[in-house]
Amino acid sequence: MAKKVLIVYAHQSSGSFDAAAKDAVVDILTAQGCTVEVSDLYAMAFKAAATADVVKGNLKSAENFCYLDESKLSWEQGNLSDEITKEQSKLAEADLVIFQFPMYWFGVPGILKGWFDRVLTNGFDFSQDEPYCLETFKDKKAMLSFTTGSPESMFCTIGINGDINVTLWPLQNGILHYCGFQVLPPEVFWAPALAAAKDRKKMLESWRTRLQDLLKEEPLSFTPLDWFDKETFQLKPEHISEEFGLSVGIHLSNPLPSQS
């Protein structure tokens, strides 16, 4: 069956490398028969601030506004703002979601962080009482695709920025895995602004090649949910492994730190 793809895209310029990366997705997945939709956040002037206008009706507590509670209630009552509801409908339809952005300050641009804050509503796709466990998105795949300012050499285990997987942990585990997505490995375009034109072209060609079979890729491996105690959300004693160390926050399926 034809798949539905959503690209959440956060670059200001149609002449950018990020735009070309986004266009490659549209080209190749459309040619495969997928329906591809783009949420072009700057073009939409998507609002990043989590304010009371997320709710169409009255607030539960205007005096003591709590975004998490108000947006949850509003979701339950079906009166989230039209802008949010529209993005949630796109998400509900999608089989694959690709976030395409330039990395700003070791994270997503503010406009995209605002999209996460506002669209991923408590109740819709996650439950604070059962983190990581809501199954709404379990058949959906999601991935990060981004350009960096720093070269790869700085984002490795001996580089000054540290391992890129550490920097991606809050996004890949904290947002995508928490929401229940199957998380595909990220596509990292290392410092295209510093690269020669031919190398930029190679990066895009490599992405186009990957896209041919993207929908068949295996997702990243996270610690299985049933390894955690359901009350404390801590690893059960039998799953605290010497091989991988105690931390679940700093590896995917790799041991660390590498001492070799």
Added chain:
Amino acid sequence: MAKKVLIVYAHQSSGSFDAAAKDAVVDILTAQGCTVEVSDLYAMAFKAAATADVVKGNLKSAENFCYLDESKLSWEQGNLSDEITKEQSKLAEADLVIFQFPMYWFGVPGILKGWFDRVLTNGFDFSQDEPYCLETFKDKKAMLSFTTGSPESMFCTIGINGDINVTLWPLQNGILHYCGFQVLPPEVFWAPALAAAKDRKKMLESWRTRLQDLLKEEPLSFTPLDWFDKETFQLKPEHISEEFGLSVGIHLSNPLPSQS
């Protein structure tokens, strides 16, 4: 000499726990003779999107807009937007900057991410050619102070969210340390929304106590800059330590993973 303190504050409600934490800073540091200024981002309707209006004059390349380049050029030419210039002036004056926010999706709220993206301009407080090395902010201290949704038990090495220090790495290393701040240990208010009133009160009391001597605290330890090769920004061979593993991205001064 009296110190200047800037609080960059990102909560919507004056009745919130974050507001109380911010008010505690104002009270206690003002009583110590400090000048305390607050950038109340929601009240200011601070814009989070990194768009062309950061520049007051003409763009260098409107067709192929690149935020990093345009904002750098605009900073050099002294025609950044008034909103950005004003925040930069506050930063330039401050001896201590406290970021007070509720953690949203394992990071700062979109409105605060937008503040980082837009106020921390290439050239003003960092240089892409000499990351971590510009000394503009070397006498300034900065810290994160935030409320979480998850309890502490989930944010430890055996918790499902992983070690909180991993989640904070992109912020503390990638933003604050990169900009050259001395980074004070974070103040984490664990899930105040789930706590009993008396426990919330205790958290605030503990913060008020810490604030008494905050300005005398030692900053967190990061790997010394001269341990890195100036060309590659990778650890020099003599500093690749077996004790701490290879990764510089996953510890501060602590060995990891703990196997004990």
